[in-house]
Amino acid sequence: MESLLNRYRNITVLLLVIAAQLILLAVQVKNNRDIPFIRVWTVTAVTPIASVVEWFRGGSSGFLHNYVFLHDADAENRRLREEVGRLKMDNIFLRNELRQADRARALQVFQSSTQSKTLAARTIGAGAGSGSKTIYVDRGSVEGVERGMAVVTPEGIVGKVIASYPTASEVLLVNDPDFAAGVVSQKNQTRGTLKGQGNGPCKVDYVPLEEKVEVGEWFYTSGDDRIFPRGFPVGTVTAVHEGQPFKEIQVEPSGFQHGLEDMLIILSGVHQEIPDTPPGNQPVYIAPAPPDALKSTTPDASGAPVPASGATAPATEADRLRAHYKALGDAQNHVFGENLPGQKPPNFNLVLPPGGVQPPSKQSGVQPPAKQSGGQAPLKPDGVPPASKQNVPPPPAQPDGTVAPAKPGAPPGKSPAVPPGGGGR
């Protein structure tokens, strides 16, 4: 080493001196971007070396990880596969739980809203006979289930009980060839008999050729069979053909299109009206206003009367203003929208008494206040509106799973929280 240095001593000294002066030069001089050359040269000299070093380091690290440390990769792979399989099973289980929870919630809402007395049941088995479409549910004669009772879901009818045992019941599904039920179409009120065909859609028989049935039309139970109460959805028409001597109508049953896990057995049926709209287009249940909103409907500073609790509360400033003007009109026997042009308008600056204004009586020639638009029911004398299909919460279910009828006379199909067919999703 020493001899090598002695041999190249001159050139070594030359390079050192040149390098020292280059460094000195680089410290002083800046490039056109005002960066000292010492920094430019250093970065230019170091970064390629750093890149090469990093390349070697990354390569060696990758080599170690990809080849040397792979001795436990197979075990890890097996473990990960097992974990993936377990997670898939968990995912399926949770999806089923969620679906079941949705269906249970929809079933509960439907159960509480329908007028018929129902009993929730769950499928525990399927019929053993080949070709027969029967299932077993976990409710029997002990809970009051009897042969001939209808079985429904929020989406439609499912079947009827053909055998009742103490702890279980056998249900004949609508697509069984032995099943039959009286149905009526929603649009044209065409009556017929629903029959199962074993597989696929059901058919509606005994519909005369002159009757009009359209594809997509809904069929509902007619109540003629004394099994299914009137007004439960059955299914939609998928095909209509001219047969002999009756029409050949195919109906896709809607009762178990979301599975047959939970259903309702109608213990005491109540006939209801055929809804005007298909189940999917029926109005959505709207919960009543929270108590805080109702409390805020006390008379305001201007003395304008506002609806009492139970009535529709003015949720916005526009609603409050509208109620104020209406009170002013009532106080001055003025009915908005019914006066001729040129007639004297009401005094909008009139100060109302704090207690509000009572509508003038008819004896004094004052007309009663106009009925509010929007389909709101008139107030009762105590200020509470009658129970309506939009703001009455469902009654609680009884411990035995049965639910008392919510309100006789009201069509139940218009008030479920989750419309039939929607399933709450």
Added chain:
Amino acid sequence: MDYSDSRILLSSQREGNKSRFRTWVSMVVPLAAILFQFFLPRFFDFLRFIEMPFLVVVYFALVRRSQINGLLVGALVGLAQDSLSKHPLGMFGIVKTLVGYFAASVGLRIDVDHSMVRLVLTFFFYIFQQVLYWVMVRALLSQPMDLEPQLTALLALLNAVVGVALFHFLDKLRDRA
């Protein structure tokens, strides 16, 4: 001295005579050259073409026949010249370092006591210095600079002529080894 019978190329380094200078000569002569370059052109503008520090570096490198000595003298003189110029420190230093190194390398193989040799070498190294300086200004400083070959050659010739005379004077200050 009469060099008419001597050879220009040396067969070995031992054939050449290494010159030694007194310490004060080694210090005063470069300093005087720098002062000459710094002061005289202010009063005699026509002397501006004489590159006195360059001539001193070439002389010491040639006659000392030591590459390390040559490059160190070149570096010191060059840095001193840089200190008195507007250029960053190191420009003349690098150039004269290389000039001193190569001049010493040549002095090891050529009999530099010959006047014609000195003339040619001085001419050559002057051009080498100018070209190298031009390259460094453009490459390192990224500054525009013109290099006029004819003017450079003329100045090289003039410096070579002045250098031969200067070298003859400086020969009287050295001690023969």
